[in-house]
Amino acid sequence: MRINTVLCDLLGIQYPIIQGGMAWVATAELAAAVSEAGALGVIGAGNLPPEAVQREIQRVRSLTSKPFGVNVFLLSPFSAGVMEVIVDERVPVVTTGAGNPGKYMALLKAAGVKVLSVVSTVNMAKRLERAGVDAVIAEGMECGGHIGQIASMPLVPQIVDAVEIPVVAAGGIYDGRGLVAALALGASGVQMGTRFVCATECTVHRDYKKAIIVARDRSTVVIGRTTGHPVRVLDNKLARQVLQAETQRGSGAEIEGFAEGALKCAVVDGDTEYGCLMAGQVAAMVTREESCQQIIDHVMATAYEALERLGGVTAG
Numbered sequence: 379m380r381i382n383t384v385l386c387d388l389l390g391i392q393y394p395i396i397q398g399g400m401a402w403v404a405t406a407e408l409a410a411a412v413s414e415a416g417a418l419g420v421i422g423a424g425n426l427p428p429e430a431v432q433r434e435i436q437r438v439r440s441l442t443s444k445p446f447g448v449n450v451f452l453l454s455p456f457s458a459g460v461m462e463v464i465v466d467e468r469v470p471v472v473t474t475g476a477g478n479p480g481k482y483m484a485l486l487k488a489a490g491v492k493v494l495s496v497v498s499t500v501n502m503a504k505r506l507e508r509a510g511v512d513a514v515i516a517e518g519m520e521c522g523g524h525i526g527q528i529a530s531m532p533l534v535p536q537i538v539d540a541v542e543i544p545v546v547a548a549g550g551i552y553d554g555r556g557l558v559a560a561l562a563l564g565a566s567g568v569q570m571g572t573r574f575v576c577a578t579e580c581t582v583h584r585d586y587k588k589a590i591i592v593a594r595d596r597s598t599v600v601i602g603r604t605t606g607h608p609v610r611v612l613d614n615k616l617a618r619q620v621l622q623a624e625t626q627r628g629s630g631a632e633i634e635g636f637a638e639g640a641l642k643c644a645v646v647d648g649d650t651e652y653g654c655l656m657a658g659q660v661a662a663m664v665t666r667e668e669s670c671q672q673i674i675d676h677v678m679a680t681a682y683e684a685l686e687r688l689g690g691v692t693a694g
């Protein structure tokens with residue numbers, strides 16, 4: 379049995395799984411390992427300058443000949459330069475976040491780059507479909523990092539009903555049960571971030587991985603709601619300080635200042651007390667470090683199990 383969807387055909391991949399393009403986390407090593415395992419590995423360009431992104435692209439190419447992508451954070455001051463590098467390097471896939479890639483569409487399409495854009499509302503999905511993107515990634519508020527307000531279960535089917543292009547579900551997906559649930563909602567595949575933070579090939583500090591591994595169901599909290607830019611993180615001293623400041627003072631600018639550089643602090647320095655440990659709600663389900671191949675194989679094996687169980691339900 380194979381789970382072959384339009385996403386597999388669109389991206390030239392074996393399994394309908396995309397790795398989230400997490401800033402500071404999704405390096406060439408992680409992206410190449412995910413692609414080698416048959417899914418789509420994605421470099422997180424974050425706020426990196428174009429030359430650094432180019433080096434990451436070349437490093438992925440030295441590690442795998444399979445398709446891969448680059449995630450462009452559209453609020454980065456370097457996003458235009460990064461798009462040029464992507465076109466020059468003929469990167470097969472771009473995922474975008476935090477904006478509308480409309481002004482780059484002609485350039486990307488002319489170079490044959492597939493564009494998948496993250497959205498967290500129905501309106502954004504419709505707008506980006508009109509802008510010509512190849513697929514949307516519907517990101518529910520269960521995911522880590524910057525989040526919208528709608529959970530995956532209601533968001534995905536609403537977007538599926540609102541657009542004609544393929545929809546990828548993100549947020550709250552850990553294993554094959556999540557993949558099959560996403561397919562049942564009408565999605566053509568999934569994007570997963572948190573589980574890949576704990577991949578052997580992921581180069582983040584071991585203490586960041588450990589914090590995800592010990593996380594339980596209520597271990598993530600949402601900070602920055604008062605700023606209009608909510609962020610899901612693991613509960614720690616930084617999170618509690620920010621939450622306290624939000625209830626006491628509620629000053630947006632002050633709170634934004636708190637988190638300055640705190641993501642790098644978590645990823646590079648492994649500061650689990652004052653680093654910004656972005657993680658989705660599935661952190662509770664991540665119980666060990668494993669290779670990207672083991673992760674993908676586990677997602678697919680548990681997806682087939684889930685499908686078999688469902689077959690039993692309808693037959694009964």
Ligand code: TUI
Nearest residue numbers: 401424425451475476477478496497498502505523524
């Ligand atoms: O971007 C995210 N999640 C993130 S970013 C981040 S931290 C960081 N990133 C880069 C550099 C430095 C630090 C942690 N988590 N998710 C993608 C996402 N994009 N979710 C929602 C959106 C979005 C928001 C507005 C997409 C489009 C949009 O506007 C579109 C329009 O219509 O203008």
